Amino acid sequence: MKILTAAEMGEADKRSVDAGVSVHDLMEQAGAAVAAFVREQFPDRRVIVILAGKGNNGGDGMVAARELAEGYGDVRIALLGRESELKGDALAAWEAAGEAAKIECESIDDLFAALEGAELVIDAIVGTGFKPPLRGLAASAKDILDGILLPVVAVDLPSGWDADSTEQTVDGACRANAVVSFAAPKLAHVFGHLTAPDVFGPVLVAPIGTPEEAIVSTQNLTWAGASKEITETPRNINSNKGRFGHVLIVGGALGKAGAPSMASLAALRSGAGLVTAAVEREILPTVASVASELMLTPLDLAATSFDSLTKGISIVGLGPGLGTTDAAKSFVERFIPAVDLPMVIDADALNILSEGRLGLLKQGKPRTFVLTPHPGEMARLLGVTVKEVEADRINLARKFATEHGVTLVLKGWRTLIAHPDGRIAVNTTGNPSMSKGGSGDILTGIVAALVGQFPDNVAEAVETAVYLHGLAGDFACAAQDEHTVLATDTIMHLFEAFRSRAVDGNEMTWLTGLAVR
Ligand SMILES: NC(=O)C1=CN([C@@H]2O[C@H](COP(=O)(O)OP(=O)(O)OC[C@H]3O[C@@H](n4cnc5c(N)ncnc54)[C@H](O)[C@@H]3O)[C@@H](O)[C@H]2O)[C@H](O)CC1
Numbered sequence: 001m002k003i004l005t006a007a008e009m010g011e012a013d014k015r016s017v018d019a020g021v022s023v024h025d026l027m028e029q030a031g032a033a034v035a036a037f038v039r040e041q042f043p044d045r046r047v048i049v050i051l052a053g054k055g056n057n058g059g060d061g062m063v064a065a066r067e068l069a070e071g072y073g074d075v076r077i078a079l080l081g082r083e084s085e086l087k088g089d090a091l092a093a094w095e096a097a098g099e100a101a102k103i104e105c106e107s108i109d110d111l112f113a114a115l116e117g118a119e120l121v122i123d124a125i126v127g128t129g130f131k132p133p134l135r136g137l138a139a140s141a142k143d144i145l146d147g148i149l150l151p152v153v154a155v156d157l158p159s160g161w162d163a164d165s166t167e168q169t170v171d172g173a174c175r176a177n178a179v180v181s182f183a184a185p186k187l188a189h190v191f192g193h194l195t196a197p198d199v200f201g202p203v204l205v206a207p208i209g210t211p212e213e214a215i216v217s218t219q220n221l222t223w224a225g226a227s228k229e230i231t232e233t234p235r236n237i238n239s240n241k242g243r244f245g246h247v248l249i250v251g252g253a254l255g256k257a258g259a260p261s262m263a264s265l266a267a268l269r270s271g272a273g274l275v276t277a278a279v280e281r282e283i284l285p286t287v288a289s290v291a292s293e294l295m296l297t298p299l300d301l302a303a304t305s306f307d308s309l310t311k312g313i314s315i316v317g318l319g320p321g322l323g324t325t326d327a328a329k330s331f332v333e334r335f336i337p338a339v340d341l342p343m344v345i346d347a348d349a350l351n352i353l354s355e356g357r358l359g360l361l362k363q364g365k366p367r368t369f370v371l372t373p374h375p376g377e378m379a380r381l382l383g384v385t386v387k388e389v390e391a392d393r394i395n396l397a398r399k400f401a402t403e404h405g406v407t408l409v410l411k412g413w414r415t416l417i418a419h420p421d422g423r424i425a426v427n428t429t430g431n432p433s434m435s436k437g438g439s440g441d442i443l444t445g446i447v448a449a450l451v452g453q454f455p456d457n458v459a460e461a462v463e464t465a466v467y468l469h470g471l472a473g474d475f476a477c478a479a480q481d482e483h484t485v486l487a488t489d490t491i492m493h494l495f496e497a498f499r500s501r502a503v504d505g506n507e508m509t510w511l512t513g514l515a516v517r
């Protein structure tokens, strides 16, 4: 699903109209989506007040009001202004409000009176047409919402959000217990607001009939959901382990047994047919103990033959616990050009690459490389500071991926997946409980397992891996507490992530705060 700016959303609306879908049609579907969400999520809240602005955001709210007033609730539209100020589709929606009561408000007292006895508020004050800060009666409405305990469902955006803002905090915006947006998320839905989850609840995106081809992101930004093909296609009834890839995890120096163990276990739990870990002889028994299903092979960095190591292997996860000794450096220098297999490169292998060895990615046969740096590793790869990486994540990730012809997973809050063709996907799953050692090793295992199973669909396999990893972390956190979750706990919740329904943009999508509720 594309991520748009407010201007791009406007362009999408224009293209929809050109394609024969009118703004009236879009507004009808937007309002219906809000009404359906309210019925489903707040079935006990039947006295409903819609705070409606004079623009099309207000129009969406009025359509929702009409739908909810039809034999369901006691519904009032509190218009922030006078009927004579309405025009176009919003005026049409006001005139067609049906059973919903219509109240024109000119003062804060009028708003308080309209809200008397309300059990739920729908915020349809302003949407993408808003420029900060909130003025006049809209600002008063925000103050009222701050002071009352009622649940608030925001139409498109919580009023006061700038749709294009990528700031993580939003001052001066109405609070919202949920946000129902339309057609495509805007930048603010994905990058904004999450520092105050108690103030802004989950974000949903509803399709409203905008033709797919009308939705264009000039920045080539998409949302990384789980692919239906990858998570929902049942395995063939006559399957055998040979069909699902053989992952080889290469790492594990003495004292670093945990990293390859976690990567291997995660690969096993992500559908790989076979997983082998190649680690130093001394730690073989330790790594073996992580799962009986894991195969092992001793790794002698100076002497192991690559042919025997990679026989029958479909993908390599290179780096977890490898160390950065001279022997490890020399191993990486020889291994990458010599081994003609897809590779996920992480951790110590990234650090070795960053010491002037990025040219290795162009040596040997062209093939799939997935690099999974955290901001510190990315900074080393680029020779810049972590602060510089964090200030320009999208552009730096895109430049690196296109220049080096790799898939780059830049981890952190809103992990980015930069594809070699310049597309960027943004992941919205995951939570601070995952900011712990081991998380990265687990992601390496999941990525390797999924790319190993879907070698012809690397882009979706990587996006799905990142999405599922975060979602498993969300399930783990919901079951425990963000302090107590261990990286390995997320592995035990992978099954819930895989079982969550994938989304394809043709249905209501939980963009944030999703399946874990
Ligand atoms: N494809 C879609 O997503 C569709 C979305 N729709 C909805 O339309 C709004 C955008 O509507 P628009 O008329 O362009 O603007 P708004 O309603 O958001 O705002 C205009 C309204 O707000 C007043 N205003 C502007 N700035 C401020 C301010 N700082 N303080 C107070 N008031 C302000 C202005 O005077 C106008 O009265 C989008 O968000 C969706 O909800 C369509 O329904 C169709 C398709």
Ligand SMILES: [K+]
Pocket (backbone or CB within 6 Å): 057, 123, 124, 125, 126, 127, 154, 155, 156, 157, 158, 159
């Ligand atoms: K709104």
